[in-house]
Amino acid sequence: MSRRVRLLLLGPALLGLGALLAWAIAGLPAFGDYRGPYGFVLNRIVAPLRHTTNVVMGTTFDVRGIDTMGEEFILYAAVVGVTLLLRDETRSRQAERRTRRFGNDTVRLVGVGMVGGGLLIGLWLMAFGYITPGGGFQGGVIAAGAIVLLYLVGSHRDYRPFRDERFLDPLEGIGAGGYVVVGLAALASGAAFLTNLFGLGTPGMLRSGGSIPVLNWASAIAVTVAMLLLFAEFLETYVVPLEPEDAAS
């Protein structure tokens, strides 16, 4: 197709798309307008019924607990897929080579501080997710990111324990399986799957929400380890074959 024909085709297509887009935007509800009843209902019932001061977490781990389980297994399946695709035994041995430390002291110092700080923020987000904004997913990714910083500012040797599959694989299983086990425990007790089992506790305290903290920690472990496994595979497959001077620049 010549350039002219393509432009002739593009013109009407752009016009049509633009008109549809303008029509759709003109029909949008006003800014800040919310009509769905679901949010209003949740805002009213979650805190009194589940004793979680963060309604979002009460929703994700209790009202829509089974959806979150599905999401957890999406991540799990993604990690399994990446691992199966990228696993290459010859590379793992090569990975031991990069033991040289990063050159710049200032960067290393700041980085080491960020490892501790990041880990602390991650753990705080996990632990208090159902009280203040946060939760297992966000805390997990941040904690895993802090651990990966060890690789960047330290050496591969410092980071090695955190990419050891003998240690990570069971933990991932505990995280992903723990969620299901809590759901099955409810079934065994005669209630429906993922019914909130344990005492609800005092709102605003760490001991509140019943099953929600347990589910939250299970998904926090699953997400942290899933990210670490992903990083380990990516680092081994992509980054390590680089020469040290490239990896440091």
Add this chain to the structure above:
Amino acid sequence: MLLATLVPLQAVAFGLVALGAPLVVLTRDPLRQALVNGIYGVSLVCLFVVLEAPDPALSMLAVSGIGYPLVILAAVARSRSHERTKDDEKR
């Protein structure tokens, strides 16, 4: 009609996002694009916070600040090491 309902802080946050998005697209070098995308992610985080949605803001922070750049950087490192092995073979 839309602009009249915005609080100035919200308008600034929306403006930053509107400014950041084309910058990401216009950055050609993948390595720089990963960095610019991270900064753009932070502007989205600001927008979410201003719109009183702290939980999505934290998710956005975790994904755009840690998860996504790491995957991109790893892929860039991979493709560059490929290019270099090709150069080595030519020599």
